[in-house]
Amino acid sequence: MDANNEPxxxxxxxxxxxxxxxxxxxxxxxxxxxxxxxxxxxxxVRLVVFDGAARSPAYFYNExxxxxxxxxxxxxxxxxxxxxxxxxxxxxxxxxxxxxxxATPLTAVATAxxxxxxxxxxxxxxxxxxxxxxVHVIDGKQEARLSAQGVLLGWPGAYGLICDIGGSSxxxxxxxxxxVGRAETSALGPxxxxxxxxxxxxxxxxxxxxxxxLQEALGAQRNRMFLxxxxxxxxxxxxMERQGYPMHVLHEYRMTAxxxxxxxxxxxxSDTSDLRSRCGISAARMSLVPLAAEVLLEVVRAFRPYxxxxxxxxxxxxxxxxxxxxALRDRDPLIEAARFSDxxxxxxxxxxxxxxxxxxxxxxxxxxxxxxLVKAACLMHDVNWxxxxxxxxxxxxxxxxxxxxxxxxxxxxVFLGVALLHRYKNKRSGTHFENLYDFLDExxxxxxxxxxxxxxxxxxxxxxxxxxPGELVWQPKKRHLTLKLSRAAWPLFGEVAQARFASLASSxxxxxxxxxxD
Numbered sequence: 001m002d003a004n005n006e007p008x009x010x011x012x013x014x015x016x017x018x019x020x021x022x023x024x025x026x027x028x029x030x031x032x033x034x035x036x037x038x039x040x041x042x043x044x045v046r047l048v049v050f051d052g053a054a055r056s057p058a059y060f061y062n063e064x065x066x067x068x069x070x071x072x073x074x075x076x077x078x079x080x081x082x083x084x085x086x087x088x089x090x091x092x093x094x095x096x097x098x099x100x101x102x103a104t105p106l107t108a109v110a111t112a113x114x115x116x117x118x119x120x121x122x123x124x125x126x127x128x129x130x131x132x133x134x135v136h137v138i139d140g141k142q143e144a145r146l147s148a149q150g151v152l153l154g155w156p157g158a159y160g161l162i163c164d165i166g167g168s169s170x171x172x173x174x175x176x177x178x179x180v181g182r183a184e185t186s187a188l189g190p191x192x193x194x195x196x197x198x199x200x201x202x203x204x205x206x207x208x209x210x211x212x213x214l215q216e217a218l219g220a221q222r223n224r225m226f227l228x229x230x231x232x233x234x235x236x237x238x239x240m241e242r243q244g245y246p247m248h249v250l251h252e253y254r255m256t257a258x259x260x261x262x263x264x265x266x267x268x269x270s271d272t273s274d275l276r277s278r279c280g281i282s283a284a285r286m287s288l289v290p291l292a293a294e295v296l297l298e299v300v301r302a303f304r305p306y307x308x309x310x311x312x313x314x315x316x317x318x319x320x321x322x323x324x325x326x327a328l329r330d331r332d333p334l335i336e337a338a339r340f341s342d343x344x345x346x347x348x349x350x351x352x353x354x355x356x357x358x359x360x361x362x363x364x365x366x367x368x369x370x371x372x373l374v375k376a377a378c379l380m381h382d383v384n385w386x387x388x389x390x391x392x393x394x395x396x397x398x399x400x401x402x403x404x405x406x407x408x409x410x411x412x413x414v415f416l417g418v419a420l421l422h423r424y425k426n427k428r429s430g431t432h433f434e435n436l437y438d439f440l441d442e443x444x445x446x447x448x449x450x451x452x453x454x455x456x457x458x459x460x461x462x463x464x465x466x467x468x469p470g471e472l473v474w475q476p477k478k479r480h481l482t483l484k485l486s487r488a489a490w491p492l493f494g495e496v497a498q499a500r501f502a503s504l505a506s507s508x509x510x511x512x513x514x515x516x517x518d
Contacts, residue, residue: 034060035323036103037316038094040135042070042113042167042191043288044230045087047094048316049103052344055328056337056406057320061101065090066284070113070168074195079117088127095131107319108135111143112168112189140185144171147228148180149318151311154251154333154406160224160307163299164314165231165292167191172214174221178329184217186210190231190291203291207298215302225305227255228314230285231292236310237279238289239263246435247401251312252409257300260308264293313406332372333406338379345383350465352379358461359454361474362508366447373412374451377419381455384420394431396420401436414439415448422452423459426503446507453504460497461489470517474508481510484517 035057036049044064051060067090069083091108098104108127114120115137124135138146147164152175159176170188174181188210196203227236233250240248242263255263267275267290276286300308321329342352356378363374380399387395400417408416414436421428428437428449437445454472461469469489473482483501485493493501493514505512 034101034103035320036094036098036101036106037319038091038106038108038133038135039316040069040087040091040108040110040114042073042111042169042189043068043284044167045069045090045094046316047090047097047106049098049101050320052337052340054320054324055331056333056340056404057317058404060103061097063094063097066282068167068191068284070117070189070191072195073113073117073168074192077117078119079113079123084119084123087123088130091127091133091135092131095133106133108133109146109315109319110135110137111166111315112140112185112187113191115139116168140169140171141183143169143315144173144183144185145180146315146318146322147171148173148175148183149321150313150315151175151226151228151318152178152180152329153317153321154311154313155226156329156331156333156407158224158226160226161218161221161303161305162226162228162311163232164228165189165295166229167288170295172218174218175226182218184214186214188295190288190295193291193295200294203294204298207295211298211302221303222306224307224309225300225303226309226311227296228311231288232296233310233312234279234281234285234289235260235263235267235293235296237281238267238275241275241279242266246433247410247413247439249402249410249413250310251406253310254409255308255310257304257308260296260300264297267293334372334376334408335379337405338376341383342379345385347382347385348462348465351462351467352381354465354467354469355381355455355458358458358469358472359451361472362450362454363447364474365476369412370447373408373416373419377416377423377451378455380416380420381423381459389424393421393423393425394433396424397431397433401433411439411444415444418445418448419451419455422449423455426453426456450504450507453500453507457497457500457504460494460500461485461492474510479508479510480513481505481508482513482515484515486517490516 034049034051036047039046044066046064047061048059049061050057052058065086067083067087069079069087071080071083095106098106114123120137124137128134144164148162151158151162156178162173162175164171166189168189168191169185171185173183188207193203196206236250236253236255239255239259272286276283343349356375363371384392384395384399397417397420400420401413418428468486470485473484
């Protein structure tokens with residue numbers, strides 16, 4: 001998603017150029033700057049407080065209690081008594097925490113266990129009486145839609161099938177063109193499957209029959225599949241462990257039907273205690289993984305997705321997305337997050353736009369998906385200036401590859417990381433994350449290096465956020481780079497700046513020319 005279609009400035013406002021007019025300070029966005037959400041699930045109860053740029057929010061606070069409200073529901077028809085007690089205590093705690101963080105009133109939703117239990121309404125009433133939190137019980141299709149909206153928060157242009165597994169249910173929903181289509185629900189959560197009679201053979205027959213119903217309702221779905229839910233993320237983390245995957249960021253991790261089959265077999269053949277320890281999975285979650293794996297095998301077999309992406313965004317993010325005005329939904333989450341960081345953390349907020357304009361000629365032939373990474377890099381080029389100079393380059397790389405930034409896949413994270421590393425350092429060898437460079441081919445690594453060195457040089461012509469440092473003219477066929485400095489910037493072109501310009505030219509394998517513009 002490119003940001004060039006963002007709205008122009010209002011009358012009397014400065015021209016924001018290719019970045020569009022900022023929205024994070026608008027009233028509608030400020031109202032979403034700190035939002036607290038409680039998700040009362042069949043297996044866990046979680047509080048998330050979102051903060052920062054609403055379009056790409058940071059997790060100001062995130063706490064989960066594994067309550068297992070839905071355990072035994074199939075046999076008793078009622079919520080697990082111990083789980084109910086723990087859930088009530090957790091929500092009481094969350095309400096007090098949210099009040100202290102200025103994140104009230106909380107938005108709270110309950111899913112399959114509470115909506116199906118005969119004492120679900122009584123539990124909701126008790127929660128409101130004891131804590132003041134009003135819990136909204138949503139049906140399965142609403143749950144599916146919220147999960148789909150959560151995926152759209154992270155991937156504005158996403159299309160395909162959302163598959164969200166909870167403790168007591170599994171939901172499917174279509175997304176395309178920024179909209180949620182058909183949505184269905186099923187009783188395929190691992191807590192429910194644990195009560196199915198007939199052992200593994202009985203569960204397989206039950207799972208196959210339930211998924212056949214979903215297929216009939218939704219038809220052929222051979223697009224990308226987005227997996228939402230803690231059990232899916234645990235399986236993905238195990239897949240990473242099995243393959244020795246070097247980046248432990250679950251959001252946007254990709255799997256294939258083959259890797260799913262191999263990982264399910266790996267789970268079956270591994271020592272559970274050792275595996276969960278190596279992967280950092282809780283005992284409560286790991287107990288559900290084998291059952292969830294049986295479901296995933298059949299889902300993949302039945303719907304045959306060409307690509308499988310893990311989403312860390314789901315119902316909670318979907319609730320936030322549902323509160324956004326359309327103008328905010330239409331924004332690029334990566335650019336919004338980068339712009340927010342520039343405004344909050346840069347030494348001279350706004351200079352990132354000047355820097356982008358200055359170095360853009362080096363990337364005139366780049367595709368839109370690369371241009372947006374160039375924009376993001378320029379906006380983030382100075383947000384880690386407080387780090388110790390000896391570690392600043394590594395901190396920049398870590399920010400790009402580990403931070404909560406939506407709208408990027410893993411190779412794009414590494415590209416941004418390498419570019420920001422070169423903003424502070426000429427050489428990228430000798431770091432502890434060199435194995436991540438393999439996400440990029442040699443051409444992409446060179447592009448990231450050029451971007452970083454261009455920012456490293458451009459930052460030397462530091463005037464102010466509306467400065468005119470001059471311009472770069474790049475002739476790629478001739479391998480010739482011309483620097484046209486403004487009169488105001490000429491005195492800034494000192495020895496260090498000259499050395500950085502020479503380093504940029506070396507990476508471009510270019511001859512150079514320097515002019516002073518009238």
